[in-house]
Structures are given as C-alpha cells and as structure tokens.
Amino acid sequence: MSPAGSSVRVGVVGLGRLGRRHAQNLAFRVPGASLVAACSPVEEELEWARDTLPSTRLYRDYASLLDDRDIDAVWLVTPSSLHAQQILDALRAGKHVFCEKPLSLDVAECERVIAEAAQYPQLRVTIGFMRRFDPSYRNAFDRIEAGSIGRPFMVRSQTCDQNDPDGFFVRFAPTSGGIFLDCSVHDIDVARWLLGNPRATRVFASGTIALHEGLREFGDVDNGVAICEFEGGRLAMFYASRTMAHGNDTGSEVIGTAGAMTIGRVPRANRVEIADAHGVRSECTPTFFERFEDAFLYEAQAFVSAVKGGAQAGASLADALEATRIGCAMRESLASGQPVVL
Amino acid sequence: MSPAGSSVRVGVVGLGRLGRRHAQNLAFRVPGASLVAACSPVEEELEWARDTLPSTRLYRDYASLLDDRDIDAVWLVTPSSLHAQQILDALRAGKHVFCEKPLSLDVAECERVIAEAAQYPQLRVTIGFMRRFDPSYRNAFDRIEAGSIGRPFMVRSQTCDQNDPDGFFVRFAPTSGGIFLDCSVHDIDVARWLLGNPRATRVFASGTIALHEGLREFGDVDNGVAICEFEGGRLAMFYASRTMAHGNDTGSEVIGTAGAMTIGRVPRANRVEIADAHGVRSECTPTFFERFEDAFLYEAQAFVSAVKGGAQAGASLADALEATRIGCAMRESLASGQPVVL
Amino acid sequence: MSPAGSSVRVGVVGLGRLGRRHAQNLAFRVPGASLVAACSPVEEELEWARDTLPSTRLYRDYASLLDDRDIDAVWLVTPSSLHAQQILDALRAGKHVFCEKPLSLDVAECERVIAEAAQYPQLRVTIGFMRRFDPSYRNAFDRIEAGSIGRPFMVRSQTCDQNDPDGFFVRFAPTSGGIFLDCSVHDIDVARWLLGNPRATRVFASGTIALHEGLREFGDVDNGVAICEFEGGRLAMFYASRTMAHGNDTGSEVIGTAGAMTIGRVPRANRVEIADAHGVRSECTPTFFERFEDAFLYEAQAFVSAVKGGAQAGASLADALEATRIGCAMRESLASGQPVVL
Amino acid sequence: MSPAGSSVRVGVVGLGRLGRRHAQNLAFRVPGASLVAACSPVEEELEWARDTLPSTRLYRDYASLLDDRDIDAVWLVTPSSLHAQQILDALRAGKHVFCEKPLSLDVAECERVIAEAAQYPQLRVTIGFMRRFDPSYRNAFDRIEAGSIGRPFMVRSQTCDQNDPDGFFVRFAPTSGGIFLDCSVHDIDVARWLLGNPRATRVFASGTIALHEGLREFGDVDNGVAICEFEGGRLAMFYASRTMAHGNDTGSEVIGTAGAMTIGRVPRANRVEIADAHGVRSECTPTFFERFEDAFLYEAQAFVSAVKGGAQAGASLADALEATRIGCAMRESLASGQPVVL
Missing domain, CATH: 3.40.50.720 (NAD(P)-binding Rossmann-like Domain)
Structure with a gap:
C-alpha cells in the first residue's frame, strides 16, 4: 500500500x-x-x-x-x-x-x-x-444488504446499445468475443454481485440477427438472450442488443421475496421531459459514456x-474469472443450441 | 325518489x-x-x-x-x-x-x-x-378523507386543451364566458372539493394571448392563471390553456401537511411507452373525452x-354557484388587474 | 350468424x-x-x-x-x-x-x-x-401494423401475480397445469400475436421456488422463466411469478428494428402519484381484474x-392450440432441463 | 483576465x-x-x-x-x-x-x-x-434557443424544501428576507433566463402558514405563491414551500407556442425504482445539495x-438585481394583498 x-x-x-x-x-x-x-x-x-x-x-x-x-x-x-x-x-x-x-x-x-x-x-x-460504482446500482446493492427486498432470488439485466448504422462492432466481431462476452459480461457481474456471489450452474442462450447480417460469419448475433441458473435456486435473465433505436438502454432488475428494484428502467438522459406533438418524452443516454460517467x-x-x-x-480477479466463465458458456450455448453445465 | x-x-x-x-x-x-x-x-x-x-x-x-x-x-x-x-x-x-x-x-x-x-x-x-367521478380524482379524495396527506392546504389544478389551429373556441368566445368560466371552473370545483369546501375570499388572475389574437376583442386570453385564497389559509393556483402542443393536459395536485398527491401528472393516453428516435415517450389524451370517458x-x-x-x-347547485362565483371573480380580476374580494 | x-x-x-x-x-x-x-x-x-x-x-x-x-x-x-x-x-x-x-x-x-x-x-x-382487447395492447398492435417500430423481432412478456400468503394456487397446483400453462399462456399468445403469428421452433425454461415450498411435490415453481424461439429468427422471453410484493405486474415489450414499445411498464392502479415519506409513488393494480377490466x-x-x-x-382455436403447445413444451423443459424442439 | x-x-x-x-x-x-x-x-x-x-x-x-x-x-x-x-x-x-x-x-x-x-x-x-449550470436546466435552455418549443411565453417554477421539524428557517426568518427572497429568487432567475430576460411589470403574491406558526411574527409564510407578469405578455407562476414531506422538490416548466418542457418533474434521487407494499416508487433528493451537486x-x-x-x-449583477427587485415586490405584495407594479 x-x-x-x-x-x-x-x-x-x-x-x-x-x-x-x-x-x-x-x-x-x-x-x-x-x-x-x-x-x-x-x-x-x-x-x-x-x-x-x-x-x-x-x-x-x-x-x-x-x-x-x-x-x-x-x-x-x-x-x-x-x-x-x-x-x-x-x-x-x-x-x-x-x-x-x-x-x-x-x-x-x-x-x-x-x-x-x-x-x-x-x-x-x-x-x-x-x-458497481454507479450511484444507482450502489443504492440498490445497499438496500439489498439492508434486507429491504427480502432474499433476492432473481436478476434481469440488459446491455443494449443504440444501433450504429456503420456497424463498427461488426468489424470488431472477430476479436470481441461475441455479444455475450462483450456486453452481457457486465450483466453477469451485476447479477452475481446483487445475488450474493452465487456459483453459476447452468446457462442457456439464444439470439438473432435483426439488422447486421455481417455478424453471421462470426457466429455472432446482434440480439442475444440467456438464462443463467445459480446454486440455491437463484436465476438470471440477460438481454444484449446492438440495435436499439432510442439510445443506450442499460438497466437491471433485482427481485426478492419482499420487493423488487429496477435500476435504470427508462434510460433518460437528464431531468427534462418534453411535451410536444410526439407526446411526453425523455431523451435517452446515447452511449454508456453518458450513462456511467459518474x-x-x-x-x-x-x-x-x-x-x-x-x-x-x-470486481476482483475472481469476479472477473466468473464473468468470463459464464459469458463463454453462454457463447457456447448459443452455438450449440444446448444448455451448458458449469 | x-x-x-x-x-x-x-x-x-x-x-x-x-x-x-x-x-x-x-x-x-x-x-x-x-x-x-x-x-x-x-x-x-x-x-x-x-x-x-x-x-x-x-x-x-x-x-x-x-x-x-x-x-x-x-x-x-x-x-x-x-x-x-x-x-x-x-x-x-x-x-x-x-x-x-x-x-x-x-x-x-x-x-x-x-x-x-x-x-x-x-x-x-x-x-x-x-x-369528481374520475377514479383517480376519487382515489385522491378518499385518501384525503383517510388523512393520508395530513391537512390539505393547497391545490394546484389546470385545464389545458390541445391547440386547435382552427380556433373554434375563438368563435365561441362571445358566449363561453371566457377561459376561466369555460375551463377553470372545473379546477375551482376540484379545489373546493379536495380542500373541504372552504369559502373563497379573494382571487387574482392574469393571462396572455399566446396564439389566438382573435380573443383580444372579447377581453379573453388563451392562457390564464389565477390565485385563489380560501378561508383558513387555504390556497389554490389555477392554469388554463387553449394552446397545448401535446394534447389535453388536465390534472391537479393537492398538498397537505403530511404529503401531496398529483392526479394526472403526465396525460398519458394509455399504458404504452414508445422508445424510438424521439426518446422514450407516452402519447397523450387528445381531448377531455378520452381523459374522462370513465x-x-x-x-x-x-x-x-x-x-x-x-x-x-x-356537485350540488350550491357547489355550482360557488364555481361560477369564483370564476366570475377571476374574469373580473383579469379585466381590472386588481384582486377581487369575495 | x-x-x-x-x-x-x-x-x-x-x-x-x-x-x-x-x-x-x-x-x-x-x-x-x-x-x-x-x-x-x-x-x-x-x-x-x-x-x-x-x-x-x-x-x-x-x-x-x-x-x-x-x-x-x-x-x-x-x-x-x-x-x-x-x-x-x-x-x-x-x-x-x-x-x-x-x-x-x-x-x-x-x-x-x-x-x-x-x-x-x-x-x-x-x-x-x-x-388482445386491452386498449394499450391493441394500440401497440396497431402501431406495429402501421410499421412504426419496423420489423418486430422480439417480445418480452410477463405475468406476475401479487403474492398470496395463503397460497391458494398451491392447492390449485395439481390441476393448474403449472405456472407456464396457467400464467405464461397469456404471454405466449401476446408474443405470437405481436410477432405476426410465427411458428415456435424451440423452448427452454427454468424456474425456482422463492416462497411456496408446497409446489415442489407437483414439479411446479412460483417463479418461472423461458426463452422461446420462433421461425424467422424471432424470439420471446417470458417471466411468470406468484410472489410479487407490489401487485399484479403484467406487461410486455415488443422490440423492432426501428423502435420498441412497452405495454404496462409500471402497473399503476390509476393516475394518482403520492409524494410522502416513502418518496414519489404509484400504487399498483392488485390483481388482473383491475388491470384488465376494460x-x-x-x-x-x-x-x-x-x-x-x-x-x-x-384468439381462435388454432391460436389457443399454439399457446397450449408452447406452454406444454415449457413445462416439459422445466422438468427435463433440456430445450424442447417443437 | x-x-x-x-x-x-x-x-x-x-x-x-x-x-x-x-x-x-x-x-x-x-x-x-x-x-x-x-x-x-x-x-x-x-x-x-x-x-x-x-x-x-x-x-x-x-x-x-x-x-x-x-x-x-x-x-x-x-x-x-x-x-x-x-x-x-x-x-x-x-x-x-x-x-x-x-x-x-x-x-x-x-x-x-x-x-x-x-x-x-x-x-x-x-x-x-x-x-443555470444544472445539466437539465441547461439542456432546456439550449432547446429553447434552438426553437424547439416555439416562442416560450410562460414559466412555472418552484422551490420546495423538505420540512424541517426543527424549524431552522424560523430562527433564520428575521434575516432571510422571507420565503420569496430566500427561495423563489432562484425561480425568478430561471424564469427570466428561460423567457429571454424580459422586464417584469407586475407581481401578485399570496401565502399561508401550514406548519410553522413561528413565522407569523415576521410576516413570513411557509408556503408562498406568486404570479409575475413580464413585458410582451410573458408570465410566470411561482411556488415556494418549506413543508414538503417527500424531499426537496425543485423544478420548473417552460411553456411555448409549439411545446413545453419540465425540468425535474419528479425529484428522484437516482435511477432506482422500488416495487414493494407501498407501490412503485422513487426516493427523492433530500436537499438542494444532492439535487444540484453537479x-x-x-x-x-x-x-x-x-x-x-x-x-x-x-448570472450577472444586473440579473441578480432583477431577481431581488422582483422578489422584494413579491414580499411587498404578500404583505399588502395588492399587486405591485414594477
């Protein structure tokens, strides 16, 4: 030190x-x-x-x-x-x-x-x-620690990027590790952290190409979903997307026996609400930079x-290993169509 | 009977x-x-x-x-x-x-x-x-009765119509009684009802013409505001508009010593939220028909x-009289620029 | 006729x-x-x-x-x-x-x-x-028909009941068909309807018992999740729960190539927002009756x-058959731990 | 320099x-x-x-x-x-x-x-x-500059503090200048800034004591309201309170001929939404420190x-002078019950 x-x-x-x-x-x-x-x-x-x-x-x-x-x-x-x-x-x-x-x-x-x-x-x-350092995620974590939602047993978490018509990530696909290792790895870490660091036991993943056909040759998708089972009956559902129209929409939900919390339900860019011919609306954070600046x-x-x-x-090295381990299993499940036991 | x-x-x-x-x-x-x-x-x-x-x-x-x-x-x-x-x-x-x-x-x-x-x-x-029969207004009233916001002492209420480029209400101006008697009369009734039917003691009103110059000859405005004092230190603020871009935006707020409630803060037409290039948005009720159908x-x-x-x-005849009395005083205050004692 | x-x-x-x-x-x-x-x-x-x-x-x-x-x-x-x-x-x-x-x-x-x-x-x-007759679901359907979110390719949908401490549904478990056939069948129908009635090709399901251990002997869970793949690269994720603390939380999201829509993101009971020592809050629909009365x-x-x-x-008989077929496959997947091909 | x-x-x-x-x-x-x-x-x-x-x-x-x-x-x-x-x-x-x-x-x-x-x-x-430096207020200002709500003609703005049962501000009352000069002065500055720095022509104010009777001897109130007229038909409505139950609720709305914006409609402390027996809720910023830290x-x-x-x-010295001038007129109007011409 x-x-x-x-x-x-x-x-x-x-x-x-x-x-x-x-x-x-x-x-x-x-x-x-x-x-x-x-x-x-x-x-x-x-x-x-x-x-x-x-x-x-x-x-x-x-x-x-x-x-x-x-x-x-x-x-x-x-x-x-x-x-x-x-x-x-x-x-x-x-x-x-x-x-x-x-x-x-x-x-x-x-x-x-x-x-x-x-x-x-x-x-x-x-x-x-x-x-883990975002004030809202931290607030949710602290509430869980304080017991305010009972025993947390499920996390739903997503990392959804605004669509880049230029498809930068398509060129990046050969080295990105695929959508789960590139994007969902954050959600995996969040799920483990909010659920008390349980050991993952099995994953199943699926996905589709909504817009970026160039991903197909790399076995990657632009929208991926997965279910992850942890020991002790804990569960997680993940969603990752490269094709959002409205911005970077990154958020999580943790569900417990006495309540639930969402973090970032609407990815509003700020505290302004606009009322005009489109209705009442909030503009969204364009990228993860704006969302996670703090x-x-x-x-x-x-x-x-x-x-x-x-x-x-x-996150420690051990946490990072677990995120990679689970992300790799999700990639394997996407490729094989079979659940992967960890 | x-x-x-x-x-x-x-x-x-x-x-x-x-x-x-x-x-x-x-x-x-x-x-x-x-x-x-x-x-x-x-x-x-x-x-x-x-x-x-x-x-x-x-x-x-x-x-x-x-x-x-x-x-x-x-x-x-x-x-x-x-x-x-x-x-x-x-x-x-x-x-x-x-x-x-x-x-x-x-x-x-x-x-x-x-x-x-x-x-x-x-x-x-x-x-x-x-x-008074809208389920949300009724719910607010029942909560007040149950004491859940303490003693209610202030109401803010508005009746805001979507702009009609044809200006129907301009042709209607000679007989409508003006914006306060035509629109705010609802807010006046809501304020009296939610505050426990206090007697109004004084009003002050102001207003402006944002779009519809044709109102000027009738002494009317397309956006009007007012403060109404009631006995016992209770207060109301009113806003009426004919020129909203986003729809009929009618709502109220009641503030008490232990809490507050809004009714209709966002005039969402339904439970759909749209996420697209405009952000995340709710479409709005176009007119009071859709808002108050139930x-x-x-x-x-x-x-x-x-x-x-x-x-x-x-509302009884006595309630209706009070709404007209207060609305007339607001119209008089708008014309004179002076507060009107009731 | x-x-x-x-x-x-x-x-x-x-x-x-x-x-x-x-x-x-x-x-x-x-x-x-x-x-x-x-x-x-x-x-x-x-x-x-x-x-x-x-x-x-x-x-x-x-x-x-x-x-x-x-x-x-x-x-x-x-x-x-x-x-x-x-x-x-x-x-x-x-x-x-x-x-x-x-x-x-x-x-x-x-x-x-x-x-x-x-x-x-x-x-x-x-x-x-x-x-299919709820005004908000109908509005979402009409927007999709009008092309406003591009090609819809994914639905996320949930049926989550407020926890009943008496566990009525536990006694009902022997005949209910399990959580997927009892609850998710609605979400399955919504997904098919909003995605243009594609044929389901494969499902994977998982679940956990958060509170009601009595379900275990029937092979049922009180929180279930599933992924459903449809032809043409369309996808659905489902969540069903019997254990919500806040009310009946039933909603859906449909994601397209040019936008997304949520229906019922917050299960607010009405248009009242309460501001008090708990923060700013909306009370929730207690059961599906209140939510789907209209x-x-x-x-x-x-x-x-x-x-x-x-x-x-x-929904026609054919629609109902598909909902049952997919729901049964989800139940089978939950029991076997394997994906079920349809 | x-x-x-x-x-x-x-x-x-x-x-x-x-x-x-x-x-x-x-x-x-x-x-x-x-x-x-x-x-x-x-x-x-x-x-x-x-x-x-x-x-x-x-x-x-x-x-x-x-x-x-x-x-x-x-x-x-x-x-x-x-x-x-x-x-x-x-x-x-x-x-x-x-x-x-x-x-x-x-x-x-x-x-x-x-x-x-x-x-x-x-x-x-x-x-x-x-x-003026809050990112959301700044965003609203920039949109107005870009013409996105047409011509802004009205501002509604409020400064509402969480109730302090100890009544610190009562002891502070002799030197605070009263609720309008202490709190609304911010709203006055916001209104002038968002409306293009018009000259105020007349104000009318009212108020009430909801909880803190100790203010009475100083001629002050714990809830104050005011209307301010500006040249060119522009208007503002102000609300200031010392008695909110839910937190510091500071926000503004600007209304134009082609749209409106609210800044801070719900004073949410962060991006967490809690779903529990109280409904779905956001906790609120306790004081202006948390709200305006950035x-x-x-x-x-x-x-x-x-x-x-x-x-x-x-704000320049000239801006500050105008805020004080308008705030003093509001205080005077509260005391006299008459509108004050500027």
Missing part, C-alpha cells in the same frame, strides 16, 4: 475514447491520485495527452512505462486481448493494476492470471466493472482509496 | 358530441336507467338517435319532452346559456335533473335557481363536474343511484 | 369471481347482447344471479342450458379441465362459444376440438385471451359483433 | 455546509483552479480546512485574505447581508468575485454595487444562481473559464 498521506502516482495505458475519460478523471477529479504518466503507441493520442495533460510523462511502449520507478499503479484501457499479459507484467514490475473489463476472453488465461497474482498479495488488482469517476476514487490501504473495492 | 326496483327513465336533451356520449352511456352502460327519450332541434342529431337508440322517443323541442309523463329525469347537455331556465322548467315538470356544467355564467341566475329548487326537495339536481359513465351511474334513493353524489 | 338487428342471446356458464364479471358485462354493458341465461351447480352463485340479474333464466346443469332453444351463444367461465368437452357440446347444440382460456392443458385434446369445430363453420368460437368488456363486445356477422376477433 | 495557461488562484470565504462543498470542488474538481486560501471566523471551520485542504492558506478575517497578493479571485459563501460590501471590497482589492445568491435583499444596495462594479470592467463578478461544480468550472478570458457565464 502507499502511505496514506502521499499521492498515488498513476500511469494510464491506452488513450482511446475511454482511456481519455479515465485519464481526465485521474488527472483532475480524483483526490489523492496524480496522473504522472501515459502510454500509447498512437501518435495522435500522445498529442492529445500533450495538450490536455501537461504534467504527464508520455511513453510509446508499455515496457518503458513499467520501467518508470515513480509510478505506483497502472491503469489499463487497452484491447482486451492484451489485458492478461499486461496485468502480469505490471505485477512483476511491482505496480498495482486497474484494468478495464474483461480480464480475458479465455477462462484458462483468467485462471493463470489469478494463480500468479496470488504471489503479489501486497498489490491491488481491480477489473473495471464500473456498474461511475467511472467513483471507480477511480475507490481504486485509489484501496491502494492507499482502504478496503478492496470493485 | 323512484322505487328502488324500477328503472329510472331518462330523457336526454342535446345530442351534440358530448350529448351523444351521455346518451350512449345512459342507453347501454348504466344499470337501472332506461334512456326513453331524446330531444334536439337539429335534424341530423335526431337521425343519429334514430340509428343508434332504436327504442328512444324523439322530440324536437324541450317542452314536448317535459310533457312526456313517462320520464323521471332529464339530462341536459345544452348550451350553457339555457341551463338555468331548463333546470327550472324540469323541476316544475316534476323531473329530476342532471345538467352539464356550468349552472350559469351569471351569479344572480345561479342564486335564482337555488332559491326555486329549494321548493322541490324531492327532486335531485346535479351539475356535471365529472372529475368519469362520465360513473357520474351517470351515481346520478341514477341518487334518484333511486341513494346519497346525493356529485 | 344472428341477424344484425336482433340481440345475441347469451348464456353464461360458471358464476365464480370471473364469471360474475363476465355476466355483469353481458347483462349491462354490451350493446346488442342479452344475458338470458346463467348456469352454475353452486347454490350461492345462483342466489347471486337471482339478486343481480333479475331477468336471467337460471340452470343448475350445463345440459339443461344447452337445451334452451332461446340461447344463441354460451359463455364458458368454468374449470379448465371442462373447456374442451363443453365447447364441443355447445357446438353440437348449435351455439356459438366464448370460452375462457386455456382451451385445454392437453395438446391432443386441443386438436380434437379443432377437428370437430371445423364441422360447424357457421358457429363462432373464441378463446378468451383478453389482452379488456374483458371490449372482448365481450367484439365477440357479440362477430356473432352478428362481423370479423372474427380474438 | 488571468493568463490562459496559469491556474486561477481562488480564496474561499465562508466554510459552512455550502462553503465546504464549494471549497472541495475548487480544490479537487476544477481544472485550471487552485484553492490557495480560505477564510472563516469560526475555529471549527478552520480545523476542517486544515484537515481537508492541506495546501490552503487559512485566514480568520476577510481583510487579511484580501491582502493576499497571490489570490486572483474570491469565492463568497457568506451570510447574505455581507455580500454587497464584500463584493465591493474584493473589487477594490483587484480580485474577481464569485458570490452566492442573493446579491442583496435590498434593491438600492444592489444598484450601488452595480454602479461601482462598472469601474472594474476587467474583473469578473458572478452571482451563484447555480440552476450544477455547483459546473458553475465553478464556468467561472474559472470566464476569469481565464472565456465568455461571461452565469
């Missing part, structure tokens, strides 16, 4: 759209953190950093950043396929790690990371399932607190 | 748009009532009745209908200027009376009707403030029950 | 809670219908009829009612296990039939009814899937129109 | 509850600002600053802080009665000024500040009407941008 009084010195790795958000949070909005370094192989991204983060050291390659002795923690916002190795490299260099989800698309690789990370108990590793910030603040000696916060 | 076992024989007077609704309710949907007669001077309206109400006797003039001995009650859906005299004529003919609001646009005339009606204690007279029916059922010996239900 | 001008003479069979609602609608609120007869083996139910329906002939057994030549149509609100035979008996007696859902819990029996009913093309048979009425009106020569309205 | 590249050095004055929020924003969340100094006469507040703001110079009196040459701007979160003189003192010391609302409770004093401030055109002065931050960011040479943002 870092001394409580001093700043946690962070190096961010990857300065794409999401990386920049993280970098700006770390630079300006997280008391107790200093963004001292950033790394990207892309010249245009480094230029952005030069303009926006004047006191940040810039690196073109990850190894050089890891050599920087004046960095306490790395913040990985890199392609998913690099996560596992980059986490291990960082641990070996003695640095705490925050890594965007997923840990890996491969269960065995997740397990290898966990095994090796166990050798570095003094270093924090958190995987970025940011919904969550990304609180996530960063919590990680910095943890590094300073506070409680572990957010 | 009519004997409990037999049907109340009703004659409806006036078969315009609203009159037809009443006629159909009375003919088909009110157990214990028989629509035995209808009256209209308009040939096209009588033809509609011939087609739709096959067993109903038809009259061209009101006096003939009153001569019909086999009618227990008249149902007046006629121009406002006729209401007072028609009520008196019906009472003199020994018939119960349901009359659409308002009783009269003239306070003195209201008082004359009340004075004479007192001579017919065996006959029921109800003025059609149908919101209220008109329950109102008719309640009147028939009252005639059969049940409790008086709905 | 009955002559357009004359009344359809109806005999209602079964005067339990739902039967009485139907009887009152037919007696008082359906123009063109006369409730001329009623039948029940239960003395207390006949007494209710004597008090409430004074001009209705009463029978103790179904055969006697069928012998009544002055009945055009029977209205069956009887135990599900009797439906199939009673429909056939009515057809043989030359009477139109309205029958509450389900047609039968047995697919083969459904098919036998269809085969024999084909011999009576002049007689109308409708199965009471009332949601639908039952419109359903009756539509059936009477159909008998008088109008278009077939509501 | 400060050089664009360097940090704006801010000294905060007043470290009460709201002052601390401002201080934390300036210290940690406003890029381009440094909180270099803080001032309070209260020892406990200085201790808080010592713990929370380690690199901030602390002063016990305002004059000493103004003597600090290394401060570019002061941030006044002090009692309202001190605002006017403190602003002038800061300007004379060559410092930019952000000052919490209101500028003053006295119109003449407002005018004196404006007159003298005109001698310091190089210094920025902003009064903290934070709603607005306070964006306000600070905008002020710092303005000091660095960006556009003036937020």
